Amino acid sequence: MPELGRAALVVCLGLSLYAVLAGGLAAHERRRRLAKSAQNALIAAFGAAAIASAVLLVALLRHDFSLSYVSAHTSRKLPAIYTVSAFWGGQEGSLLLWLLVLTGYSAAAVLLDRHAGRELLAWVVPVLGVVATFFSLLLVAVASPFATHPAPADGLGLNPSLQNPYMVAHPPMLYLGYVGLTIPFAFAMGALLSRRADERWIVATRRWTLAAWAFLGVGQLLGAHWAYVEVGWGGYYAWDPVENAALMPWLAATAFLHSVMVQEKKGMLKVWNMVLVVLAFCLSLFGTFLTRSGVVNSIHSFTQSSIGPWFLGFICFVTAASLVLVLSQRSLLHGTTSIESTISREATFLYNNLLLVALTLTILWGVTYPILREALTGESVSVGRGWYDFFLRAFGLPLLLLMGIGPLIAWRRASIKGLRRTFLWPAACAAVAGGALLAVGAGSSIPGLVAYTFSAFVIGSIVLEFARGTRARRALSGGSWTAAFSELIARNRRRYGGYVVHAAVVLLAVGVAGSSAYQTVRETETKPLQPGQSLEAAGYRFTYRGLTQRDAGNHSELRAFFDVYRGETYLGRQEPGRNFYFREQQPSTEMAIATDWLRGQDRDLILEGTHGNAVFVKVLVKPLVNLIWLAGVVFVLGAVVALWPDAREERRLAERYGRAEALAEA
């Protein structure tokens, strides 16, 4: 039923356009019914996008190869789960997912944020409508998922690297993050358009921003795990432009989440926060542009397409329009206070922001420089790992340290004498950890040693914060230690949820430092391994036993068998190999990963080639790499704590804004 899909998209476009025009007129003329009608248009647009998505999903599941999209991205033998994930495996489906998530977020924001103030919401609707109109227009006029052609007997199948369970979850998570950043952007622009100087837009978007940021973070970790298990090179992050495209808005949103606290606590950094919201949203659009336009050669750019100029035009329009709006309304954004001391919580947040933005812009330059150079001179260049690694150390290590320093310093100001006492335990943790690591030989990598030492400092400060807070809460309320601990978190979920997220970042830093700075790599060079021969790495012996080939549904599997020993102890068998996908006519490398939980490291085996019955292999031993995935679990836990509704806070806000509404009605 492609006609129904097309009709639903046309209806969605019409409704989005109505939300822009009627919503804009209603907000300008302060017309209540028209404003409500425009809000309803956004809700209806979600319904239309959902119907279009359902039509595509049904076509995928029914193998309706008369749809070009279905025949280009699936085949009859493709497992059902990947037939479903093919929805976002191609450009048109991805754009439809963007629209579905966007209209879903918009409808939810309209329904859940009615308390944000009618006047503010009236201006939010046309801003959301502009974004929805752009994506609807792309899907109707440029990249329709419902284009048809004479149906072939079978489809072309799905890119083998996308046939992985992580690819079922990774793109939707990223999109929930990318698209979610539209909501704080729309509320920020709505606040400026309605000329409101209060912080209602921040209150209304706290959870949306946090949720989008959490989805983006989880999406990236899922993507990193996908790269680790699927791409077959033994790494998890290659500074690929498309990976960077997801990292940049996350970094900008991280900066915003910190600096917005300064605005809430001290009424400062109002212009800066607006700029960060705009930056995060524009970078999320830029990320989609990079992934979908085919402007960069990347393992993620699954397509070359015509949507690039459209996207570029839209990004330029959004950036220019929003910055003009921020500048024209800057009189509304005067701070009510200023930084009293360079040694204060707000000052550390400012340093954190400067580092995060510097890192974001450095990565942005690394991504855009080769594109601009090629566009201007025709010369193809690339920005290598060295560039990114240097700036990650230059900005990332101080950021890590600040994560430990920030929580220890009070708002407004702190004396050196007070700081000395507060820093004592975390500094002692860092000194002991650093000394112990030096003693066991971790000094072979200075950045690794510094990262570990700073991580110990951060963990020390987090533990100290929880311990002192629980003790003080118990002294105030009495009761058990557990009750005091629970009450401590319940009374300030954002702060303590944030500390849990900091702990996740420490795990990530330790995992990245361990697995990159201290990894062992061995490979067969010119001479392949014959059956019975061994390769040794980091105390392990990998003895090659032989090759086998087998069929597995839509692909064949070539596997090399290795028995792994440590000394005389047999640890098990690992089977690296290669798959060959029949319909897609593409190979994929299948790395064999085994975890040595006792030593906290992974043994990765990669089959690089065969020569008769002999094999070329690469072995990587990666210490602490699993901490990166554990960091994801802790990250989600921290985000849930921070997102959990706080009834006390809700009551306070209801009182604050409820009375304002009552006065508006009077």
Next chain:
Amino acid sequence: MTAALVLGALLAVACVALVAVPFLREPDARREQDLLGEPGPAGRRRLELAEERDRALAALKELEFDHRTGKVSDEDYAVLVGPLRRQAADVLRALDRGTETTSELASGRNL
């Protein structure tokens, strides 16, 4: 094809109906009844003061707690608490004055 077109038309009609609901519910709303509620200058000022009040009270609460945990030393506490208390008191006083003024304005308008 026909079924798809009929379903598409039904979708369009349903969407138009949803968009028209506010006008269908209140077809005869007069211009003044059809205005978005907007706080006047007094309402906006009150909202800003309420935000400042919450900010000052939260800062005081946090300072007290940080002092109890030992994060803020006695000397720092002594320096910081006075201005914060004064700020909170000023905002509360201004808020009281503002509320009285707003009530007077509202009652005057009702008369």
